Amino acid sequence: MIDHHIKYQQSCPTPADSSEASTGYLSKGIGGLALSISGLLAASSVHAEYGINFPEPAAGVAREIYNIHMLTMQITTVLLIIVFAFVFYSIYFHRKSRGFEADQNFHKSWFGQWSWVIVPVMVLGVDLTIAGKADAVLKKVWEVPKDEKLLDVKVTGHQWWWEYDYIDSGVKVESRYIPEEESGDLYLREVDNRLVLPTHTKIRFLHTSADVLHAFWVPELAVKKDAIPGYITETWAELDREGVFRGQCAELCGTWHSRMPIVVEAVSPERFAAWTEEQKALKLAALAEASVDKQWSMDELMERGKTLYDSKCAACHQITGLGLPPAFPALKGSPMMAGPIADHLDIVINGKPGTAMQAWGTLNDLEIAALVTYERNAWDNNTGDVVQPADVKQAR
Amino acid sequence: MSTTTLSHDEAHHHDAPKGWRRWLFSTNHKDIGTLYLLFALTMLFLGGASAMLIRMELFMPGIQLVDPDLYNNLVTNHALIMIFGAVMPAAAGLANWMIPMMIGAPDMALPRMNNLSFWILPAAATMLILSFVVPFFPGGGTQINTGWTLYPPLSVQVGMSMDFLIFAIHLLGISSVLASINIIVTLLNMRAPGMALMKMPMFCWTWLVTAFLLILVVPVLAGGVTMLLFDRHFGTSFFDAAGGGDPVLFQHLFWFFGHPEVYILLLPSIGVLSHVIPAFSRKPLFGYNSMVGSMLAVATIGMVVWAHHQYTIGMSMGAVTYFMIGTIIISIPVGLMIFNFIATMWRGSMTFETPMLFAIAIVLMFTFGGLSGVMLAVVPADMQYHDSMFVVAHFHYVLMPGAVFGLFAGVFYWLPKWTGHMYDERLGKIFFWTNVIGFNITFFPQHFLGLAGMPRRIIDYNVMFTEFNVISSVGAIIFGLSHLLLLYIVIKTIRGGKKAESRSWEGAKGLEWELDSPPAFHTWTVAPQVK
Amino acid sequence: MSAEAHSGDYYIPNPSPWPIIGMVSLLVTLMGAALAMNGVGFGTYLVIGGLLLFAYLLYGWFRDVIGENLSDCYNKQVDTSFRMGMFWFIASEVFFFLSFFGALYYIRVIALPWLGGEGYLGPTNEFLYGGAFVPDWPSAGPAELGGGFTPMGPWGIPAINTLLLLSSGATITWAHWGLKVDNQKQLVWGLVATIILGLLFVGFQAYEYIHAYSALNLTLGTGAYGSTFYMLTGFHGFHVTMGAIMLMAILGRAMKSHFSAHNHFAFEAVAWYWHFVDVVWLGLFVFVYWL
Numbered sequence A: 001m002i003d004h005h006i007k008y009q010q011s012c013p014t015p016a017d018s019s020e021a022s023t024g025y026l027s028k029g030i031g032g033l034a035l036s037i038s039g040l041l042a043a044s045s046v047h048a049e050y051g052i053n054f055p056e057p058a059a060g061v062a063r064e065i066y067n068i069h070m071l072t073m074q075i076t077t078v079l080l081i082i083v084f085a086f087v088f089y090s091i092y093f094h095r096k097s098r099g100f101e102a103d104q105n106f107h108k109s110w111f112g113q114w115s116w117v118i119v120p121v122m123v124l125g126v127d128l129t130i131a132g133k134a135d136a137v138l139k140k141v142w143e144v145p146k147d148e149k150l151l152d153v154k155v156t157g158h159q160w161w162w163e164y165d166y167i168d169s170g171v172k173v174e175s176r177y178i179p180e181e182e183s184g185d186l187y188l189r190e191v192d193n194r195l196v197l198p199t200h201t202k203i204r205f206l207h208t209s210a211d212v213l214h215a216f217w218v219p220e221l222a223v224k225k226d227a228i229p230g231y232i233t234e235t236w237a238e239l240d241r242e243g244v245f246r247g248q249c250a251e252l253c254g255t256w257h258s259r260m261p262i263v264v265e266a267v268s269p270e271r272f273a274a275w276t277e278e279q280k281a282l283k284l285a286a287l288a289e290a291s292v293d294k295q296w297s298m299d300e301l302m303e304r305g306k307t308l309y310d311s312k313c314a315a316c317h318q319i320t321g322l323g324l325p326p327a328f329p330a331l332k333g334s335p336m337m338a339g340p341i342a343d344h345l346d347i348v349i350n351g352k353p354g355t356a357m358q359a360w361g362t363l364n365d366l367e368i369a370a371l372v373t374y375e376r377n378a379w380d381n382n383t384g385d386v387v388q389p390a391d392v393k394q395a396r
Numbered sequence B: 001m002s003t004t005t006l007s008h009d010e011a012h013h014h015d016a017p018k019g020w021r022r023w024l025f026s027t028n029h030k031d032i033g034t035l036y037l038l039f040a041l042t043m044l045f046l047g048g049a050s051a052m053l054i055r056m057e058l059f060m061p062g063i064q065l066v067d068p069d070l071y072n073n074l075v076t077n078h079a080l081i082m083i084f085g086a087v088m089p090a091a092a093g094l095a096n097w098m099i100p101m102m103i104g105a106p107d108m109a110l111p112r113m114n115n116l117s118f119w120i121l122p123a124a125a126t127m128l129i130l131s132f133v134v135p136f137f138p139g140g141g142t143q144i145n146t147g148w149t150l151y152p153p154l155s156v157q158v159g160m161s162m163d164f165l166i167f168a169i170h171l172l173g174i175s176s177v178l179a180s181i182n183i184i185v186t187l188l189n190m191r192a193p194g195m196a197l198m199k200m201p202m203f204c205w206t207w208l209v210t211a212f213l214l215i216l217v218v219p220v221l222a223g224g225v226t227m228l229l230f231d232r233h234f235g236t237s238f239f240d241a242a243g244g245g246d247p248v249l250f251q252h253l254f255w256f257f258g259h260p261e262v263y264i265l266l267l268p269s270i271g272v273l274s275h276v277i278p279a280f281s282r283k284p285l286f287g288y289n290s291m292v293g294s295m296l297a298v299a300t301i302g303m304v305v306w307a308h309h310q311y312t313i314g315m316s317m318g319a320v321t322y323f324m325i326g327t328i329i330i331s332i333p334v335g336l337m338i339f340n341f342i343a344t345m346w347r348g349s350m351t352f353e354t355p356m357l358f359a360i361a362i363v364l365m366f367t368f369g370g371l372s373g374v375m376l377a378v379v380p381a382d383m384q385y386h387d388s389m390f391v392v393a394h395f396h397y398v399l400m401p402g403a404v405f406g407l408f409a410g411v412f413y414w415l416p417k418w419t420g421h422m423y424d425e426r427l428g429k430i431f432f433w434t435n436v437i438g439f440n441i442t443f444f445p446q447h448f449l450g451l452a453g454m455p456r457r458i459i460d461y462n463v464m465f466t467e468f469n470v471i472s473s474v475g476a477i478i479f480g481l482s483h484l485l486l487l488y489i490v491i492k493t494i495r496g497g498k499k500a501e502s503r504s505w506e507g508a509k510g511l512e513w514e515l516d517s518p519p520a521f522h523t524w525t526v527a528p529q530v531k
Numbered sequence C: 001m002s003a004e005a006h007s008g009d010y011y012i013p014n015p016s017p018w019p020i021i022g023m024v025s026l027l028v029t030l031m032g033a034a035l036a037m038n039g040v041g042f043g044t045y046l047v048i049g050g051l052l053l054f055a056y057l058l059y060g061w062f063r064d065v066i067g068e069n070l071s072d073c074y075n076k077q078v079d080t081s082f083r084m085g086m087f088w089f090i091a092s093e094v095f096f097f098l099s100f101f102g103a104l105y106y107i108r109v110i111a112l113p114w115l116g117g118e119g120y121l122g123p124t125n126e127f128l129y130g131g132a133f134v135p136d137w138p139s140a141g142p143a144e145l146g147g148g149f150t151p152m153g154p155w156g157i158p159a160i161n162t163l164l165l166l167s168s169g170a171t172i173t174w175a176h177w178g179l180k181v182d183n184q185k186q187l188v189w190g191l192v193a194t195i196i197l198g199l200l201f202v203g204f205q206a207y208e209y210i211h212a213y214s215a216l217n218l219t220l221g222t223g224a225y226g227s228t229f230y231m232l233t234g235f236h237g238f239h240v241t242m243g244a245i246m247l248m249a250i251l252g253r254a255m256k257s258h259f260s261a262h263n264h265f266a267f268e269a270v271a272w273y274w275h276f277v278d279v280v281w282l283g284l285f286v287f288v289y290w291l
């Protein structure tokens, strides 16, 4: 499993060209309709597993929640059957066509007099049963256990990717969706870098957001919490089995809300420790590379720039650089590309408050240099400018 | 007071004014009621058209028809148009038509203001539709991709169409508040002599409570969107943590309005049922007093449980426990209402005309939706349900049966009274069956989708969710097309049909059935005496 | 159906063009505002045009109502309808203000302590603001939006304004007493005094705003404090202005002897409104300026 995810991490894929998807929709729509009918016929053979209930829980808390869900579902089913039974009995027997005479005094019987007490008391009984059980579960679920060694993971939602910071080890993972061509049947359920977590360890998730609201949701863990910019919300989980658990962003966050999958990879604590070391080493290597005092060639920068651009920027500005105006400006042919390099660096490093364009200042100098060089020369922008890491350092 | 015969204007005791002035300048509750209903029908089709586009897009995984922002724009508009454009005006239309007739009043208490509250609606609809189309013009900014809840900061990112929407909401608010004032005053001040409050027809009671709710919560929504407007344009930071505000504050303001709003949608339909079920069971409503009591309880408790829409924002355990118990408790009064309906049918002598069919469907399916609401109210479990398709299934199960079907039942029940013609019963039954079956095929599978992990408000989904989405979309086509039949039946009835008697239904009771079908332009110019 | 004497006399006005004009004026104004706020030039003209139309509408509508009243079309029941209508209108206004008071409460009592590291979202301060943010009120938030500022104390202009509004409440009651005994002079002078006090209030508030902007660096952009301060006082000031305009209209009618001891709903409606504005101010004084 680990190998699999490392593979994705290194070869950043090219996101689907969505501007293509939105043009010519009429023919596509009709085609889609036809396709879907044939698809329906063949459906069961293509992917047999489709759930009608929560997936198998993978954490103690999730198990509790699963149980309370099943309990309330059973209670409500019974209530529903009772209501249906009375209504259908009445429809069948108390109908005019059977010659049934209306009992005009039914509401004056003792039952009619007292039903306004009897019914509420009975309903209250059921309500309290549900609330009591729920309260017991709530006590276990709600508050993060205190005074324990917790693994802190800060989960930051971005438009439209997730950032996972392992606070203790300093490891940072950026997690993005993988386009359909590469992810196939797992499209929208698979990411380039997974959230790797150890089993049998209490984990505290600290949720926050860099821009708008998002929500972290993995059904097997039964954590769902909103990510609110400027605030931290907490949840916790203790995974009890290894495996890959998939979820999605559950709070509407704009254009590509549907493209924020979350994939948790639960591994044994030992493998987790090994993985952490590996990540630290990778990070050091990248830093070292960025800080060497070297003049980078245009080709080197362009190559790195493209990889970075396609993974980090293309969600909005598109692979083609055409953007999705008016929401996301085109970079191809934009006056800024031919204008002063300082302005260009400024918007990339500091972003533009109040828009979806965030500050990318956490990228290292080399990465930003590569990005800016790439943008200024790709898609026929051909300015010939080469921006070096040193320039970025100065601009910060 | 001195007598007023002198100043009585000739016109208003005679025939209806003619031509366009009759409609534009109307001060007649029946004409204004008709305007409301026609407006609502138009909006039902607009909102329905966007629903159809939503379902077509979700038919298959992948992005086929619309781009993602347009999808969310459609979802936003669908919800707002359905709730503010279709359901609320339709309920207000019924109120305008029926309340004066039911309580023996010559008209609404404030007839000119009545006309104003109606005519603000087309203005609001214009702004709402502009907010949808403005982004398609050059320089029109981005589309509204926030959903009807308009949560910031996303709603701060949106371009100028959001301002059109905010103002549309202001207009809708003004319209509802004025209409509510009118209804309250009419009910409190205009009842025929002898009609004590506790003798008032149940439909009037439901509207009295609804109008109170509207007056209390709509201004809060207006305040909330005003703050949003200021955050967007004037640098305030109500919803921005950097300045000490909190995005969640908006959610509180929205749901302080939003949750009572769902009972605003529900109650008028409950009122309709309280007339339809006794009429076709040929026996009085079971538990009039407990009905009034539970309604008041629903309204009161409903005002203080709003945060069950926000369990996932990070609330303390005390707070969530309170909101959970409050929410679950609402099942008591609502359960009592449902029970009263069943007890009214029980040992009745039932026949099954279209209004009654809808009524029975409501009792069964609204209960189903309400019960899934109770599941949602359970905090730990809502950690899984929240913002998934399960919620979408829940609220369509309460909104369609609880609000829309109730309005359908009312329309079929009172159409003979309004038009003087019986509608085509056979077509009515066909409409009922296609409608109800289509509805269930559309929304039942969405429960499974939600449980299996499909979030709401996504344009594109993984193949594992295909089957149920296909079923749901097919159901939506059946469901949508069935509404064309409704249109046909209504038009046909207006244009002709079997003559309706003044008491159009054997078991119908109440003052309105003592008037001709159709009633004269001005009715109850002499107030009836109620024993 | 037996006839009952008075209900049949209920006055139903003739078809009227004013509601439609109202609709058009609102639509034009708001559409213009939406455009103007986004830098579309002609929006401003639409706003001006819409507001003029709205003023015309108010003039025309009230002219009709006054005419009907003077020609004795209304009976007791109509009068009651008007009164109830006004009462529930003010009730809706109360809830409008409550949303802003609610926002103030939420920010001060719930949100700021969270940002400062207390309560359920306590970790916020540690992880996002390095434990450095102290949530004292007044506050412009962790980022100190709008920069340093001086808050508005209660004992200068606000205290004077409180006195002004309270005495205006007294003068309008005095006018009402005059009206009740058909003392025309007392009515008119009571109203004049109320209007003057109201205008003084608005004047002082305008001065306060200018002072805050120019000397205290307290603006709309001054974080949560500036936002709530201007929103609450601003909407209140707007209501005082509206109330003063309504008082002037009533004064005009009083001078034309429109009111009698028994028939003066319009006067009472405005008086209620004025008292409502008064009470809201007390809330403001306590929660915005003082505490």
Ligand code: HEA
Binding pocket: A079, A083, A123, A124, A126, A127, B149, B262, B263, B265, B266, B308, B309, B327, B328, B330, B331, B334, B335, B336, B338, B366, B367, B368, B369, B370, B371, B372, B373, B374, B376, B377, B378, B382, B385, B386, B387, B391, B394, B395, B398, B399, B402, B403
């Ligand atoms: C007409 C509209 C309507 C009505 C009547 C209701 C009724 C109820 N709703 Fe629903 N709801 C909505 C419209 C409505 N809702 C909408 C639109 C949303 C989503 C908004 C959005 O996010 O966009 C929503 C969302 C929503 C949520 C938030 C879910 C989430 O986002 O995570 C919750 C959670 O508690 C909830 C609960 C309830 C409950 C407990 C009731 C109760 O009133 C139901 C009471 C009825 C019954 C219980 C059935 C009858 C009773 C009996 C037969 C007696 C026996 C019963 C028991 C003992 C339990 N609703």
Ligand code: HEA
Binding pocket: B044, B045, B046, B047, B048, B049, B051, B052, B054, B055, B075, B076, B078, B079, B080, B082, B083, B087, B146, B147, B148, B149, B392, B396, B399, B400, B403, B404, B442, B456, B457, B458, B459, B476, B477, B478, B479, B480, B481, B483, B484
């Ligand atoms: C009273 C309110 C109301 C009503 C009546 C409806 C009616 C319908 N809704 Fe609505 N819906 C909401 C309120 C309502 N909805 C709300 C509040 C939301 C949440 C929005 C948000 O997330 O922000 C929502 C969201 C919502 C979604 C979820 C979108 C998402 O989360 O991604 C879906 C998807 O299936 C949906 C479908 C439908 C359908 C198929 C109908 C059908 O009932 C519509 C049937 C009516 C017609 C179809 C009209 C009449 C017929 C024609 C126009 C003829 C043409 C017909 C054809 C071409 C077939 N709705």
Ligand code: CUA
Binding pocket: A157, A158, A160, A213, A214, A215, A249, A250, A251, A252, A253, A254, A256, A257, A258, A260
């Ligand atoms: Cu992130 Cu939705």
Ligand SMILES: [Cu+2]
Binding pocket: B258, B259, B262, B306, B308, B309
């Ligand atoms: Cu609710």
